[in-house]
Amino acid sequence: MNIREAVTGFPAVAELEGLEDAWRWSPAPGIDFAGTLSADGNRLIQTSSRDSYEQDLAVAILRFAQEREEEIFARNPNLGSVAGFTAPNGAPFDAVAGVAPAVHRFYAVELPELTPLVRVVFPAYVCEFSGGETLAESITRYQMLQAVRWKRGPVPFLKMRFANTRTLGRSTNEGRGLAEPVILERELSQMADAPGSFVEFENRHGQVWRVEWHGTWYIAEWDTQDGAPWETTLDALLAFASARLNE
Template sequence: MDIRTVVAKFRDVAPLVGLDNAWHWSPVPGLDFAGALSADGKRLLQLSARDSYREGLAVAALEFAREHEEEIFAKNSFLGAAEGFKAPGYGFDTVAAAAPEVHEFYEFENPALNPLVRVVFPAYACEFSGREELKEAVTRFQMLQPNILDREPVPFLKMRYANTKTGGRSTNPGRGFTEPRRLVEELGWMDGGAGSFVEFENRHGNVWRVEWHGAWYIADWDTESGTPREIGLDELLAFAEAKLRD
């Protein structure tokens, strides 16, 4: 397939200023796409934005992806990331990319094109472990909302919990993906719930377990044998935030 010929047929497509073999198209107001040929010309690296498109950021992310595509997918062939990205005015420190089986962007519209497209987006290093399997990669890709280019970080977080006071508990057998705000909520709601616990895991695979026994107690839980220590809620929340952004 000649990717240039395919892209040339996209609605309102035009060359992307500042990057060779790259294009911009916007089929409807507020929805923008930018794409660039990979370094070997065999794939389309594509970025999308909903009500947040900035050409400078798009050019920088696609250029970085083209130069570091092999590095991006070195650890994870489904949802890869490479650190070292910078864009003036933005806090992004990473460029990530999703494989065709994760994004399925053209699965129905153009099935022949879908396998040749990698969806690229600016991101944050704390959002990826490098160990995400296909199902997890799909979940993370959706959670991160990669077409919102002015978003804040959504740190990698897996959690398991049970609260004896509220009756709330995890429905999955192990730790599952969630957003940091849920961790903050559950840690606060443990107050007064004897026997309640929260386990949380960061991108490095480090795990901590927090229990309530008249106060909050935290233990390193990598081997399920950590020694609990008492900790105040404010210190606990600051500790959790720091570990998730590590």
């Protein structure tokens, strides 16, 4: 398939200034795509944004991804990322991430022969990825991050499981499952006065901690399951958890 012909055939497509072999098009109001050929010309590296497109940022993302495409996907072919990105105009992103066709499924209906040739890239944060996500986790993670929003803060990688004897809330997944940090904060806060309750949480480095309620909060390193628990307060616990997720 000729990628250049396919892309330049999209409605209202225009050349993207600032990058060779690159284009911008908008399939619907507020939705903006930009893309460029990979260094070898065999793939389309594409961005997607909703109500937040910035041309300087699009060019920076695509250039970074084009130069470091192999590195982005070296560790995880479904969902990868590389640090060292400096976004223009003071945007806080510090990484570029990319997803494979099995994750993004772009053009699967209208132009399915193009789908396997497309890698979607987006501005991101180093703390958002472990590098070990399965295909199913990669799909979930891509959806959680709302990658089309180019004016967003970080959503640190988190896996957790929990059970609360007072609220009767509990995780339903086997083992620790992907979650947003706000869920961790909520469950840690609701452990008060709930004997037998616990929360386990894991950061992107695979480090795990377990929190239990025994008249107050106790936390222990859990990835080796031999860490000695220590007593803590809720404020200190929330600060500790946030720091570990953002490492």
